[in-house]
Amino acid sequence: xxxxxxxKTVETDEEGYLANRTDWSEEIxxxxxxxxxxxxxxxHWEVINFLRQYYxxxxxxxxxxxxxxxxxxxxxxxxxxxxxxxxxxxxxPAKQACKYAGLPKPTGCV
Amino acid sequence: MANFETPxxxxxxxxxEVHPDTMVNSKPFVAKPDIQAGVGFPxxxxxxxxxxxxxxxxxxxxxSRALQVFLDxxxxxxxxxxxxxxxxxxxxxxxxxxxxxxxxRSVYRRYYTFAGKFFPKLVGARDMTKDVLDEWYTYxxxxxxxxxxxxxCPYGIDTAEISMAARDVMDTVGLGQKYSNEIIGKVxxxxxxxxxxxxxxxxxxAGLEEDVKDETGVDxxxxxxxNGAEVLVVTPSADFFAEPHIDGLIGYGKVFHQAGISxxxxxxxxxxxNFSMFIGSHDNLHRAAMRIRxxxxxxxxxxxxxxxxGHAWRVAYSFWNTLIGPFDFLDQRxxxxxxxxxxxxxxxxxxxxTLDKSxxxxxxxxxxxxxxxxxxxxxxxxPGGQFMIPRAIIKASVNKFYDMAPxxxxxNTFCCGGGGGLLTDDLMELRVKGAQPxxxxxxxxxxxxxVNHVAAICAICKSQFTKVLPYYKYPMDMVGSxxxxxxxxxQLGAKN
Numbered sequence: 001x002x003x004x005x006x007x008k009t010v011e012t013d014e015e016g017y018l019a020n021r022t023d024w025s026e027e028i029x030x031x032x033x034x035x036x037x038x039x040x041x042x043x044h045w046e047v048i049n050f051l052r053q054y055y056x057x058x059x060x061x062x063x064x065x066x067x068x069x070x071x072x073x074x075x076x077x078x079x080x081x082x083x084x085x086x087x088x089x090x091x092x093p094a095k096q097a098c099k100y101a102g103l104p105k106p107t108g109c110v
Numbered sequence: 111m112a113n114f115e116t117p118x119x120x121x122x123x124x125x126x127e128v129h130p131d132t133m134v135n136s137k138p139f140v141a142k143p144d145i146q147a148g149v150g151f152p153x154x155x156x157x158x159x160x161x162x163x164x165x166x167x168x169x170x171x172x173x174s175r176a177l178q179v180f181l182d183x184x185x186x187x188x189x190x191x192x193x194x195x196x197x198x199x200x201x202x203x204x205x206x207x208x209x210x211x212x213x214x215r216s217v218y219r220r221y222y223t224f225a226g227k228f229f230p231k232l233v234g235a236r237d238m239t240k241d242v243l244d245e246w247y248t249y250x251x252x253x254x255x256x257x258x259x260x261x262x263c264p265y266g267i268d269t270a271e272i273s274m275a276a277r278d279v280m281d282t283v284g285l286g287q288k289y290s291n292e293i294i295g296k297v298x299x300x301x302x303x304x305x306x307x308x309x310x311x312x313x314x315x316a317g318l319e320e321d322v323k324d325e326t327g328v329d330x331x332x333x334x335x336x337n338g339a340e341v342l343v344v345t346p347s348a349d350f351f352a353e354p355h356i357d358g359l360i361g362y363g364k365v366f367h368q369a370g371i372s373x374x375x376x377x378x379x380x381x382x383x384n385f386s387m388f389i390g391s392h393d394n395l396h397r398a399a400m401r402i403r404x405x406x407x408x409x410x411x412x413x414x415x416x417x418x419x420g421h422a423w424r425v426a427y428s429f430w431n432t433l434i435g436p437f438d439f440l441d442q443r444x445x446x447x448x449x450x451x452x453x454x455x456x457x458x459x460x461x462x463x464t465l466d467k468s469x470x471x472x473x474x475x476x477x478x479x480x481x482x483x484x485x486x487x488x489x490x491x492x493p494g495g496q497f498m499i500p501r502a503i504i505k506a507s508v509n510k511f512y513d514m515a516p517x518x519x520x521x522n523t524f525c526c527g528g529g530g531g532l533l534t535d536d537l538m539e540l541r542v543k544g545a546q547p548x549x550x551x552x553x554x555x556x557x558x559x560x561v562n563h564v565a566a567i568c569a570i571c572k573s574q575f576t577k578v579l580p581y582y583k584y585p586m587d588m589v590g591s592x593x594x595x596x597x598x599x600x601q602l603g604a605k606n
Binding site: 014015057058059060062063064065066069082086092094095106107108109110 | 139288289292293296302303304305306307309310313314317318321346347348350351352353355356383419533535536569570572573577586
């Protein structure tokens with residue numbers, strides 16, 4: 001299912017993850033979220049930006065615990081838990097947020 | 111949530127009426143050529159693939175007496191028909207174990223039995239065609255290889271072996287499953303199912319040490335690549351990444367800390383799981399497992415302990431010795447390999463750990479036996495140790511424990527619904543429906559005893575329950591690691 005934003009079409013895999021990470025843009029993230037009926041708030045963006053930064057450094061999405069800790073530091077301790085992240089990303093923070101961030105889907109027993 | 115109906119839990123498990131083809135459209139994504147290449151298989155079907163498939167099937171039968179007996183000996187008694195969680199949850203008759211076996215048996219008969227060669231119609235023998243291959247792809251990816259049916263088969267026919275053989279044949283002709291094969295490729299390339307590189311692993315473990323220090327005030331270590339450590343721990347990479355898995359890993363570290371035994375993880379062998387078993391590929395099984403032998407030799411450890419992972423323990427307990435042995439370089443006074451539950455149980459028996467059960471008083475706990483641990487391995491020195499030891503650890507860590515109904519635990523346990531390489535979002539309907547018998551048994555102890563926590567010792571079970579519990583109106587965080595319970599109860603510091 002390719003995604004078209006502002007006249008530019010980018011490839012995705014069967015589940016809607018970007019085929020090439022370099023194709024990512026904020027507009028693409030918004031378009032992906034729109035398909036899921038999700039309106040991206042500033043807090044969503046905090047998560048997405050952290051994921052992208054972490055990926056740049058480590059070539060993998062952060063572990064759930066690493067993510068919750070980082071978000072807790074940014075948005076306040078009451079938000080540094082997976083319950084809050086599931087409120088933001090009901091399909092699962094690891095998978096849904098990675099998708100919007102243009103990262104590959106985490107694989108394995110997760 | 112997805113577009114299917116979650117089964118309704120009644121008062122007790124019922125056997126559904128047959129509804130043909132209800133799951134005929136359930137099939138996982140097919141692996142693309144680059145993924146196939148990473149595990150040594152052709153990228154797509156090539157002309158003449160039928161002959162390749164038939165020959166591969168013949169090879170597998172000639173290499174495995176067990177497979178031949180399983181294919182030859184079924185008398186269609188029907189004992190297995192209502193034993194598969196996928197049949198109970200979907201009511202599709204092709205999910206009856208005998209029907210699933212017959213998908214492959216019919217082809218075997220056509221090419222490898224006298225009657226099938228000359229009178230195929232009389233004995234239900236079928237040619238290897240694209241339709242048959244597609245049917246295999248659909249229904250051999252609706253078997254979690256949990257082996258429950260084999261417990262009830264009077265001949266001991268093991269559908270898991272047949273399902274592994276079918277997947278091996280499919281891979282050999284270029285039809286692979288994306289989920290499993292992508293994961294196996296990552297193990298070969300990076301060392302674990304997640305694709306978690308060394309730097310990220312080190313960072314994650316350092317963060318964990320910080321967290322535990324913050325919570326307990328104690329410097330519990332989560333070491334990686336420490337030369338000369340006594341014990342190498344290999345654990346599913348989900349233990350580094352996901353919840354509630356990571357609570358188990360935290361628990362292992364606390365147990366080692368209290369025992370005063372040096373241990374290490376390995377960035378080379380940062381995965382206990384070996385999905386190659388699910389696709390029946392011996393070459394991949396061997397290649398993935400060798401990383402563990404290499405790491406053990408490289409680090410100079412004396413013991414290998416395996417973390418909470420169901421099929422990993424089957425591979426370790428039942429296959430390692432011939433697959434990657436001999437282990438003459440390890441300390442022969444300890445079990446080779448040793449399960450983390452055996453390790454902790456032994457310490458509890460010797461009084462080396464102080465556990466405050468009241469730390470878990472908010473939890474009323476039951477235990478889900480994982481299929482590969484229950485039916486394909488053992489723990490300890492006595493038959494049934496794999497059932498007794500995890501329960502003994504739980505009972506030492508909590509005050510309130512209740513087992514689910516006897517026909518749903520121990521060797522009769524129901525699969526979580528996500529084992530055998532099926533823990534993927536493209537099979538969500540199957541996973542939710544296949545969880546129905548386990549959810550039914552859980553409902554009974556929830557209703558009767560107020561159970562609010564399911565402990566498990568398998569990464570797949572933990573992820574699967576996290577995902578499917580909400581479909582049955584239970585909270586996702588109702589599932590946890592056995593060593594997550596230990597972690598809460600264990601008293602750190604000097605022993606009084």
